[in-house]
Amino acid sequence: MTSASALTLDCSRYAKGLYIGGEWIAGGGIAVVDPSTEEPVAEVADASEAQAIAAVDAAHAAAAGWRATAPRKRAEILLRCHALILERIDELAMLISLENGKALSDARGEVTYAAEFFRWYAEEAVRVAGEFRMAPAGTNRILVDYEPIGVSVLITPWNFPAAMATRKIAPALAAGCTVVLKPASETPLTAYALADIYAEAGVPPGVVNVITTNRPGPVTAAMLADTRVRKLSFTGSTGVGRTLLAEAAKRVLNASMELGGNAPFIVFDDADLEAALDGAMVAKMRNAGEACTATNRFIVQDGICERFAEGLAQRMGALRVGPGTDPQTQCGPMITKKAVDKIEDLVADAIRQGAEVLVGGERPQRAGYFYAPTVLIDVPRTARMAQEEIFGPVAALYRFTDEDEAVSLANDTEYGLSAYVYTDDLKRGLAVSGRIEAGMVALNRGLVSDPAAPFGGVKQSGLGREGGIHGILEYMEAKYIATSF
Known part of the structure; x- marks a missing residue:
């Protein structure tokens, strides 16, 4: 309405x-x-x-x-x-x-x-x-x-x-x-x-x-x-x-x-789960995911992955989808039909390769360029969305075991705009931030942009x-x- x-x-x-x-x-x-x-x-x-x-x-x-x-x-x-x-x-x-x-x-x-x-x-x-x-x-x-x-x-x-x-x-x-x-x-x-x-x-x-x-x-x-x-x-x-x-x-x-960007969001086992979920919703769903700083790849350590995935799916599934002009809307439409078509293709490709849909994964049956907030788990690294900007309300989860694997996954992209890291170990957080190939890193924060800070990326x-x-x-x-x- x-x-x-x-x-x-x-x-x-x-x-x-x-x-x-x-x-x-x-x-x-x-x-x-x-x-x-x-x-x-x-x-x-x-x-x-x-x-x-x-x-x-x-x-x-x-x-x-x-x-x-x-x-x-x-x-x-x-x-x-x-x-x-x-x-x-x-x-x-x-x-x-x-x-x-x-x-x-x-x-x-x-x-x-x-x-x-x-x-x-x-x-x-x-x-x-x-x-x-x-x-x-x-x-x-x-x-x-x-x-x-x-x-x-x-x-x-x-x-x-x-x-x-x-x-x-x-x-x-x-x-x-x-x-x-x-x-x-x-x-x-x-x-x-x-x-x-x-x-x-x-x-x-x-x-x-x-x-x-x-x-x-x-x-x-x-x-x-x-x-x-x-x-x-x-x-x-x-x-x-x-x-x-x-x-x-x-x-x-x-x-x-x-x-462009293809931001990783790394969550270590010792992270505050609720804080990480709060940050995930900001990093993923600002402007319904249509942002170059938006998280595309949630890289989550094995010990916390299931709980993080469940919490993220609950939050994403509860979002109210509707016209941007409705004050109750939390997730508006995409900009064009072409944008929705691309999101749909990326999700279908990930599912064909073995990703599991926890919530969403489809277009709502309504007028407008909408796509349902979606969470996918165990997305293969060969999926197109692992390398391409999603630019929509789709969260893709990948598992990792140790710090080196997390950094390797984060850097496995031609892009290097923003990245997000969640851990209660400040020393590790700063070390990982230094190893990530990105122009901006948000450490235990879901928002990186600030007019007083330099905004920009590396690589492509x-x-x-x-x-x-x-x-x-x-x-x-x-x-x-x-x-x-």
Whole structure:
């Protein structure tokens, strides 16, 4: 059932067109579908290559003025963005739930998380430090300054339509860069709603531009070929990331990539079972499993495996599945039918190879792109889901006997974004965390993301970091000046 609040939210008000140079350029062509109902809720503009270059024009025209804006002034504008986003948390959460299907509780959490990037980078904007020291030979002084990298193209996915945008926009603006944002065509309304907020907060015209397109390949290629563009930041699949890196290589363009994940969740026999289950539900079911940090592989020691599996199955089976806009929903729909089809194929493959279904394992018979929360035990290491992102509410359990086997299983993937470890032995926990090939490890925690911490992976999970003090440096160049004074 759709809530009354959802019925009163007019999605067309966020579909005013492309946002270029502080103006709305009318257009249509891209239907935005509520995955809970499979019904369209709005139609947004479909940008051409020429309109993408117009967005670059606007960002370039605004670049000198924004770069010259005092860091304190930039910080004040970012703080205003933070305050306005939180003032409209209910509206933005409902909008996310409508176009993404995300449960309202998750959507509210995302809005809070998204806003926090503006507060964090308001603080970082005034604290970018350079260097001044004597050269070892004593012949000159070494002066290092950090400068804005320039016009930046930002490409974000559908699963966190607010947070993935602000995680890029906030540090870029704090550094003094102007941007062109291309959000996913599945969830563009949130990006456009936020564009209005940026303008109200005082972001000058052209500093942030937002375009949507049904032809992401040619439109993105046109922008990356423009010599005025100096930075590409992408969040999405590893496959698309490789394609974009190839495009960026043509101009030796600075590129940051936050790509796929296949997170292990290691539970040792000595772990607090209830705490591990609490963490498992957060790590697995945030956004119904549609997250790059989501746990795919529960690697559980023999002595605790049966009890952990039983507890996880009980919790997963008790989740209320329904439309994201229903306040009682705990697990919303997947983003598209294609996403559900993939999950179904992965589960069927694991079952064919001997996995046992403890709960779920099927599509509910209802409208919308739903898949039942599912727990599989004794999943073979040869199953496709052992190597591929599931991106859905499916927990796959694997057994291990000793620490070396756990680490080997955890590292048996091309990905290396996040990992989770549960043990009451802090020494072992830290040792195992050090051996896992991942950019982020949560030790006795089910949540790893934090605006104040560096977010990113190793191996095929990406290049660079977002968040923390590292995030702003991704949008800056170090300039060395040798001087005798």
